[in-house]
Amino acid sequence: MEDIIVRGTNPEGTMRVYSAITTQLTDKAVKIHNAYPVAAAALGRTLTGAALMGVSSLKNDGDSVTVQIKGDGETGSIIAVADSKGAVRGYIENPYVERPLNSQGKLDVGGAVGSGYLSVIKDMGLKEPYVGMVPLVSGEIAEDLTSYYAVSEQIPSCIALGVLVDTDGSVAASGGFMIQLMPGASDADADRLTKIISSLDSVTAMIKSGMSAADIFFKITDGFSMIMENAGIFPEYKCSCSKERMERELVSIGKTELERLINEDGHAELSCRFCGSKYNFDKAELISLLKRAKG
Numbered sequence: 001m002e003d004i005i006v007r008g009t010n011p012e013g014t015m016r017v018y019s020a021i022t023t024q025l026t027d028k029a030v031k032i033h034n035a036y037p038v039a040a041a042a043l044g045r046t047l048t049g050a051a052l053m054g055v056s057s058l059k060n061d062g063d064s065v066t067v068q069i070k071g072d073g074e075t076g077s078i079i080a081v082a083d084s085k086g087a088v089r090g091y092i093e094n095p096y097v098e099r100p101l102n103s104q105g106k107l108d109v110g111g112a113v114g115s116g117y118l119s120v121i122k123d124m125g126l127k128e129p130y131v132g133m134v135p136l137v138s139g140e141i142a143e144d145l146t147s148y149y150a151v152s153e154q155i156p157s158c159i160a161l162g163v164l165v166d167t168d169g170s171v172a173a174s175g176g177f178m179i180q181l182m183p184g185a186s187d188a189d190a191d192r193l194t195k196i197i198s199s200l201d202s203v204t205a206m207i208k209s210g211m212s213a214a215d216i217f218f219k220i221t222d223g224f225s226m227i228m229e230n231a232g233i234f235p236e237y238k239c240s241c242s243k244e245r246m247e248r249e250l251v252s253i254g255k256t257e258l259e260r261l262i263n264e265d266g267h268a269e270l271s272c273r274f275c276g277s278k279y280n281f282d283k284a285e286l287i288s289l290l291k292r293a294k295g
């Protein structure tokens, strides 16, 4: 099934709903990072959450949202960056996490992430990016993002994210949904939603059973009249690295460090942490970068 995000609202505009299937992009990320199942789930959930945030809250081409999970567990930091059109890329500090299943027989993402903080940086071309930070609630990612919306943006939300890893390590299903209540939503609506959500199967079970993003969209809003936009958004794992970007990274390490590279190594090879692409700089290139470096 093709990766897609569908979205819509109720006629009153008090309820915004997004439903995503991200199996392919998560599988691609897992292969790039060689992530073991628990890390794969943590990374896939973060990527899917970031894609949902990007599509729902960014407007312009150059805008980006960065979700950073900084827990004290084995995964280390997890980062996902998304734009307004569903392009997303990510990184997990330690992809080789091995952990027994949790008490519900599921991948123990919360245990692997540990406790710490979730931060969201929205860069919308303004002078200062918008930054919000909340403590992790469970490390299960969806709950943490829900808490971020409640605390930092005062938007009551329901977010579910799931990644199912096959026995061969590939991703069998990945996706999620997000429901947000806008001003004017009634308590009765919120109660009805809570009832629906608590009766649902997991996102991955729904995807595995063959439900499309649209099917999930209508399932999670069962009983509400909803308007789903016809045009879906097609999210994908896509890196935006370039030699220029790597040059800026090299410049930012400072004169002393660059001089050391030039004199001791005579060249530099940089690898993009999001996609693994390699960039080589020879001695002459490093020397020309030295002029741009500070300190």
Ligand SMILES: [Zn+2]
Binding pocket: 239, 240, 241, 272, 273, 274, 275, 276, 277
């Ligand atoms: Zn890259």
